[in-house]
Amino acid sequence: MADTKIKCGVLDMKKSLCALLILSILVFSAAGCGFGQPKPVQTEEFALGTIINQQVYGSNAKKAAEEVSARIKEFDALWTINQPGGDINKLNRHAGQGYVKLKPETINILMKARQIADLSGGAAFDITVAPLVKAWGIGTDHPRVISDEEVSRLLTLVNYRDVQINEATGSASLAKTGQMVDLGGIAKGYLGDLAIQIYKKNGITSAFANLGGNVVVLGGKPDGTPWKVGVQNPRSQTGDIVGVVDVIDKAVVTSGDYQRYFVKDGKRYCHIFNPKTGYPADSGLMSVTIIASSSTDADGLSKAYVLGLQKGLDLVKRYGKAEAIFITNDKKIYVTPGLKGKFHLEDVSNEYTCIQIR
Known part of the structure; x- marks a missing residue:
């Protein structure tokens, strides 16, 4: 039998970090460093795998930046799926065995995940896809296409409603043995909101944080003008952008097929799973960017990527408090009405067409 070549996307960490660095440089430079401008405290560190x-x-x-860093590291350990002693590791190990006591923040994020999943009935976002994520191995050194039989078996473990939460006792359980929760699709969003809370508590009125491509901004730039956040070209190997969105007091979160993927027999398999089919999403989209006041909601809503253009737009409209940028496989950029005059096409490749939805 001939060898089958497997090409991995996110495994080239240098490309991923390069893209994040370019995004950071874009936002940093947009802040302005001219005479008379206040000097910011700038930090850069590795956490959450990014x-x-x-x-x-x-x-x-x-003080505020140091507190944000400390809290991110704390929750990284608490919510990483393979972290011994962490809440999510504990919850998964006790699947099918009743309730376990968890930290209040873990209960909060589990409840938030349930609310976001309810918006699509679990069709776009479901934190119990972890058994599928583990089996496919996308983002690891050994990704693979699993059999239809294995997909069918693992799908019986995917149901966000099986995450049972008792607020009164601060505990949660998973209904079936073998079920697992993975907060990778919402944790950075939740921590983005936490960063904003910490900034406000410390009297900060102008700040931004970039958590591996999940951007949150407090206020505008010090001169009162909007922050400018780049939207990545999904097919650029060097992190080039296709556009810039102006934001004040918003989160900007993108999900796409270029972030973690592998290619086998000419087909791209991305890390975002369709919770209803058990396969990596193949929706006709390359990326979805959500702009909202809540970073947590924006993170979860960006999984509208799974639904495709029309159903994804319907989900955003049903939520009612967000704007979106959808980039399709045929290199069309669909921008929702509330971003009119705020999204600016900056496509150096000259391959994309921007369509303003009315």
């Missing part, structure tokens, strides 16, 4: 950047203005900027 690069975390902060740019914080104000007299308490250093």
Whole structure:
């Protein structure tokens, strides 16, 4: 039998980090460093499996940035699926065995995940896809296409409603043995909201944080103008952007097939799973960017990628508090009405067409 070549996307970490660095440089440079401008506290560190950047203005900027860093590291350990002693690891190990006591923040994020999943009935976002994620191995050194039989078996473990939460006791359970929760599709969003809370508590009025491509901004730039956040060209190997969106007090979160994937027999398999089919999503989209006040909601809603253009737009409309940028496989960029005048096409490849939805 001839060898089958497997090409992995996210395994080339240098490309992923390069793209994040370019995004960070874009936002940093947009802040302005001219004479008379206040100097920010800038940080860069590795956490959540990615690069975390902060740019914080104000007299308490250093204290606020350090507190954000500490909290991110705390929850990274608490929610990483394979972290011994962490809440999610504990919940998964006790699947089918009743309730386990969890930290209040873990209960909160599990409840938030349930609310976001309810918007699509679990068709777009479901934190119990973890058994499928593990079996496919996308993002590891050994990704594989699993059999239809294995997909069917694992699908019986996927149902976000099986995450049972008891707020009164601060505990949760998984209904079936073998079920697993993975917060990878919402954790960075939740921590983005936490960063904003910490900035506000410390009297900060202008800041941004980039958690591996999940961007949150507090206020505008120090001069009052909007922050400018780049939207990546999904097919650029060097992190080029296709456009820029102007934001104040918003989160900007993107999900796409270029972030983690592998290619086998000419077919691209991305890390975003369709919870109803058990296969990596193949929706006619390359990426979905959500702009919303809630970073947590934006993170979950960006999985509208699974639904395709029309159903994805319907989901965003049903949520009612977000704008979106959908990029299709045929290189068309669909922009929702609330972004009119705020999204600017900057496609150096000259391959994309921007369509403003009315």
